[in-house]
Amino acid sequence: MTKKKGEFTVLRNIRAGMVIILLIYIGLIFQSKGDSDTPFADVQKAVVDAADDKNMTLAGTQEIKRFYGINPKDYEDITLYYTNETMGVNELLLVKTKDENEAEAVEKAAEQRKKTQLDNFEGYGAEQVKLLDASIIKTKGTYVLFVISPKAETVEKAFTKSLK
Structure with missing residues (x-):
């Protein structure tokens, strides 16, 4: 009988560990939802200033x-x-969707825009292609950022920081 009692203790400890892991995971999920509370104007100012x-x-x-x-x-x-230069590709798109499910459609639109621009400049616009290859699409909560710029990483950091 002591053997069974020991087995139950082990199972109880495993179950308790799984519950703790689940609670931590749920907490992290809810913590990431806070991104949507930041006013659009604040995020917009941060990314435009960074660009x-x-x-x-x-x-x-x-x-x-x-x-x-x-x-x-x-x-x-x-x-x-968007750029007003004839051979320029610089763009900055910032979208706040109504819910997180809409973000995927915006990401797809940004990917398609990037592909179109790559097709337009492939073969003769080496600098443009380089910028397009280094472009960033980032989603955080209900916000989507697409940036094509020599300062893309700086803009991305400003975006992330503004949503904390």
Whole structure:
């Protein structure tokens, strides 16, 4: 009988350990949801300031639809800056979706835009291709960032920091 009692103790300890691991995992999930509470204007200011590109123009609804194939009215907030240089590829897209499920559609639109630009500059725009290859698409909570810039990593850090 003592053998069975020892087995039950081991099983109880394993079960307790699994419950603790599950609680930690759930806590981490809820902690990451806080990203969506940051006001869009704060995140926008952080990433635009980090990009620090005077050759970029704020896009309107038509440009967003033309470049990305998405309707800005479908999202909580959206901003796009694009280069006004003929051979430039610099862009900064920031979207706050209504929920995290919509973020995937924005990511796909950004991937498609990147592919289109790579196709446009492949073979003759070595610098443009280099920037496109180094572009960053990042999702955090309900926010999606797509940046093509020599300062892409700086913009990404500003994005992440603004959502903490």
